């Protein structure tokens with residue numbers, strides 16, 4: 001069924017983590033003529049081809065890479081051609097006429113065109129194009145966004161505060177003073193399809209696009225299981241008590257560094273008491289209403305974005321595939 005699409009669900013990229021420490025080999029892969037490099041600008045991948053939205057991969061030495069910050073990060077080998085893929089941070093490039101308000105928004109609709117590239121190439125918000133990328137393109141874009149954002153925010157040692165330098169082809173940083181190793185960070189998040197008979201529990205956060213509702217979600221805390229995090233978050237945010245919980249699927253969500261654990265949980269109580277610090281509102285939605293929401297024809301509720309795991313979990317529920 002068409003609704004059962006989850007972006008970032010894995011594209012078969014061969015990450016070849018065993019060769020990341022081999023600097024001469026990394027250099028040869030980068031300059032050997034087969035390298036495919038994804039330029040990223042402030043978290044936005046380069047997208048080509050207006051009609052189809054494919055990733056804008058460029059060869060080593062392309063003029064657009066002249067303003068690259070640091071060395072490119074090795075992402076792995078493409079599953080079909082075996083070509084090595086890298087990510088390049090173009091954040092230092094200053095395009096003319098940037099809409100500062102748009103680039104700071106929850107969802108940035110603006111796109112930036114680099115003069116060294118054809119007109120159909122532009123840097124675009126990943127959430128807006130993700131559902132149209134192929135699985136391997138989506139994996140490349142998610143990995144590039146996650147790892148480059150980590151470098152951007154981890155220039156100093158969390159232990160002693162001195163500067164850190166990248167190593168292992170961009171997959172580690174080492175402190176220049178105390179020698180501590182730092183590894184890319186992934187934050188576990190639970191996202192849950194909470195049902196009670198024929199109804200599903202949806203909520204919306206402050207500042208979301210008008211009418212948009214989604215599955216409840218929250219960060220897993222240190223020392224906590226996924227199942228306990230599901231029960232705690234739902235009770236904190238809505239007052240609803242949850243019984244049995246089971247895992248369904250996961251999705252990397254590099255906005256900026258989450259790994260979503262999609263779970264199903266059975267509610268034991270129905271009364272909703274929203275915590276206004278956490279949510280703007282929450283409600284039970286019937287299966288019949290949810291069909292209209294997912295079809296985009298419900299008068300009051302907008303569905304979560306296609307490609308996101310919340311959309312996938314809700315589509316699975318409607319298709320009777322979560323039991």
Ligand SMILES: [Zn+2]
Pocket residue numbers: 157158159160161162175176177178179180
């Ligand atoms: Zn240090």
